[in-house]
Amino acid sequence: MKKNLMISIWMTLVTTLIFGLLYPLAVTGIAQVTMSSRANGQLLTPNGKLVGSAIIGQPFSQPQYFHSRPSAAGNGYDPTASGGSNLGPTNKTLTDRVNGDVAKLQAENPNAPVPVDLVTTSGSGLDPHISPAAAEFQIPRVAHARGISETDLRTIIAKHTKGRDLGFLGEPRVNVLELNLELDATHPIAH
Amino acid sequence: MTPNGWTQIIVFLFVILVITKPLGIYLARVFEREKTFLDPLARPIERLIYKLTGVDEATEMRWTEYTVAMLLFSAASMVLLYLIERVQLWLPLNPQHFANIAPDLAFNTAASFTTNTNWQSYSGESTMSYLTQMAGLAYHNFVSAAVGIALAIAVIRGIARRERETIGNFWVDLTRGLLWVLLPVCLVVALVFVSQGMVQNLRPYDKAALVEPQQVTTTGNDGKTTTQTVTDQVIAQGPVASQEAIKMFGTNGGGFFNANSAHPFENPTPLTNFLQLLLIFAVPSALTYTLGFMTGSRRHGWAVWMAMVVVFLAGVTVAYWSEAKGNPLLHGADQRATSMQPGGNMEGKEVRFGIADSGLFATVTTDASCGAVNGVHDSYTPLGGLVPLVNIMLGEVIFGGVGAGLYGMFVFIILAVFIAGLMVGRTPEYLGKKIESYDIKMAMLAVLIVSMSILIFSAIASVEKFGTSSISNPGPHGLSQIMYAYTSAAGNNGSAFAGLNTNTLWYNTSMAFVMLMGRFFMVIPILAIAGSLARKKITPASLGTFPVTGPLFTVLLVSTIIIVGALTFFPALSLGPILEHLQMLAGKVY
Numbered sequence: 001m002k003k004n005l006m007i008s009i010w011m012t013l014v015t016t017l018i019f020g021l022l023y024p025l026a027v028t029g030i031a032q033v034t035m036s037s038r039a040n041g042q043l044l045t046p047n048g049k050l051v052g053s054a055i056i057g058q059p060f061s062q063p064q065y066f067h068s069r070p071s072a073a074g075n076g077y078d079p080t081a082s083g084g085s086n087l088g089p090t091n092k093t094l095t096d097r098v099n100g101d102v103a104k105l106q107a108e109n110p111n112a113p114v115p116v117d118l119v120t121t122s123g124s125g126l127d128p129h130i131s132p133a134a135a136e137f138q139i140p141r142v143a144h145a146r147g148i149s150e151t152d153l154r155t156i157i158a159k160h161t162k163g164r165d166l167g168f169l170g171e172p173r174v175n176v177l178e179l180n181l182e183l184d185a186t187h188p189i190a191h
Numbered sequence: 192m193t194p195n196g197w198t199q200i201i202v203f204l205f206v207i208l209v210i211t212k213p214l215g216i217y218l219a220r221v222f223e224r225e226k227t228f229l230d231p232l233a234r235p236i237e238r239l240i241y242k243l244t245g246v247d248e249a250t251e252m253r254w255t256e257y258t259v260a261m262l263l264f265s266a267a268s269m270v271l272l273y274l275i276e277r278v279q280l281w282l283p284l285n286p287q288h289f290a291n292i293a294p295d296l297a298f299n300t301a302a303s304f305t306t307n308t309n310w311q312s313y314s315g316e317s318t319m320s321y322l323t324q325m326a327g328l329a330y331h332n333f334v335s336a337a338v339g340i341a342l343a344i345a346v347i348r349g350i351a352r353r354e355r356e357t358i359g360n361f362w363v364d365l366t367r368g369l370l371w372v373l374l375p376v377c378l379v380v381a382l383v384f385v386s387q388g389m390v391q392n393l394r395p396y397d398k399a400a401l402v403e404p405q406q407v408t409t410t411g412n413d414g415k416t417t418t419q420t421v422t423d424q425v426i427a428q429g430p431v432a433s434q435e436a437i438k439m440f441g442t443n444g445g446g447f448f449n450a451n452s453a454h455p456f457e458n459p460t461p462l463t464n465f466l467q468l469l470l471i472f473a474v475p476s477a478l479t480y481t482l483g484f485m486t487g488s489r490r491h492g493w494a495v496w497m498a499m500v501v502v503f504l505a506g507v508t509v510a511y512w513s514e515a516k517g518n519p520l521l522h523g524a525d526q527r528a529t530s531m532q533p534g535g536n537m538e539g540k541e542v543r544f545g546i547a548d549s550g551l552f553a554t555v556t557t558d559a560s561c562g563a564v565n566g567v568h569d570s571y572t573p574l575g576g577l578v579p580l581v582n583i584m585l586g587e588v589i590f591g592g593v594g595a596g597l598y599g600m601f602v603f604i605i606l607a608v609f610i611a612g613l614m615v616g617r618t619p620e621y622l623g624k625k626i627e628s629y630d631i632k633m634a635m636l637a638v639l640i641v642s643m644s645i646l647i648f649s650a651i652a653s654v655e656k657f658g659t660s661s662i663s664n665p666g667p668h669g670l671s672q673i674m675y676a677y678t679s680a681a682g683n684n685g686s687a688f689a690g691l692n693t694n695t696l697w698y699n700t701s702m703a704f705v706m707l708m709g710r711f712f713m714v715i716p717i718l719a720i721a722g723s724l725a726r727k728k729i730t731p732a733s734l735g736t737f738p739v740t741g742p743l744f745t746v747l748l749v750s751t752i753i754i755v756g757a758l759t760f761f762p763a764l765s766l767g768p769i770l771e772h773l774q775m776l777a778g779k780v781y
Binding site for chain 1: 195198199202236240243244245246256259260263264266267268271314316317325326327329330333334362365369374377378381382385386387388389390391392393394396397398399400401402403405406407409421424425426427428430432433434448449450453454455456459460461462464465517518520521522523524525526529530531532533534535536537538539540541542543544545548564565566567569570571572573663664665666667668671688689690771774775779780781
């Protein structure tokens, strides 16, 4: 008993040193040397100013931008408070919110059904993507606000659309922040 | 449901099938202390650890000493985690200057990570310093997993040995599991994760200027609304990839961030998602082969594996189907799956994963005692959310946690051969060992301790104010939230219907006790059976022996699991998720 007690204390200390410190620091060192951009969150700094991460979503509300999904992270897309709405399927708060958003979006584009991802919050609240259907749905509004043709817009969307990984994993997706940054760079509008 | 969705599920299962045998043999060699290709690297470190800690690697332990050593180590490492949490403000690697953790939350978290549960009543990105995450939480991800594997190996030895008093040396099993199994895989996988965009750094949070500043209107507690302009986005960082690898491979599941594997920094691509799923099932699946290999009945190992696959497929089918059908209460939103969108119930799910990957993840993480989530279980459809809940209630023996799954399954195997023995009217035998009343009593004790702690604590929390005031979803879903919490704690899973606010004195303390009971009170009777089996003589098989191989045994095993689970929990489930499902179809909201 006493012998095992002493071993357990020493074992805790020695293994903490190896697995709690040396291991993560070694991984950090290798990652920082070999893939520093990815290890640091793929931060985007056009014109030298930090505007976000390529894989963390941001909120958009003006008509000339593609809009992200609704977010339950803090006040919306707050990476210090990641998380979903945690609303159950029969919670009235959820059904009211979704049905309200659907009505708003339908008024904006009456000819198309509203893709479900555009009116639901993601699990992280930081989803950088929308479905290709959700991008397609917003094309008329953005094209009109920016004064560019829908065909040109589709070409730019295609550049920021990713297919399934290895051809079968996950879902096709459009990166909203990168898409909007490119629109601002190539088709700026006067503020 | 789409063909592509099913392709992902089938490919996943196929890869698990392929790695089961080689990894299973490797595990047997590691714990039988035979030669492996990693010896030149790992053996010197192993020797050094024994030298520093005073372990005599040549001695073996009886089951009682093995248990005591395991309990002492768990206690010592739990105390260290508690201390780190309580003083993290004064320790290095805390760039956000997070405060010391309050005693009840620190106790809950220490119990949670020591028991391989990883229940989290906190949000990582706003609570835990980098040092606490690395040396406290990720460290326990390693050792609680290694303890689990050690226990499973001790149980297998108990089955395989005859007329022996000892079942191995805990310190040796622990060390070899860490050095030969967990560390090498995690080192490689962590770097693959980084290459996919998972972050790995020690920098302070970055402050970005939003491309489009937002007007945000919030309503305070006093009912007043305030409007403010948000211009910045603070991006939480950290040593995520190194923790993520062991979080999944050790079936721990405790997220670096609050959103867990839904967070783009914690699960950036569908490929990392697929790897995470494989990591969860890898060791638990391989251990079934190790069981067959070490006991000399490989067909028995495969029969157990098949039983796990049957229940896994049933679960994933229901979860995927139910989520793909969507939520009928969301009129107007287009929930059909097309080539342009995943459709289905997307509340709480990420676009990159869609429905198939989310349903699969929810099933896998609760079949095993992992508890990581890549979406919000609380927002799943009632039947989609029922699957994870039932999976945990069945004892997480469908592959199960690393080690814990196999020794949990061992209890059901004992019960299954006992029932078969009753049916054919002979003393039950298991791989040549007679199963006697002592063994059955211990097996029943293990089953009862877990189900009792779930039902009793859920019952208390559902009728008392300190329990019900934490509910965030009214109606039958509220009962599901409470039941899920205690089920997750007792099963050492750690996933949640996360709307329930459990960072309260009642939930923090009661759940900490349930987690400790679910781990240690369950393990002690199981090790007792192992010790008892190791002492027994081998009885040669006869015509009357019920075979523990082949489809008949698989069917019997699955039936035993389902009957025990269904009889225990069906009444409670019918008042929660099943009632909610019927109400949802009737169009009722709460």
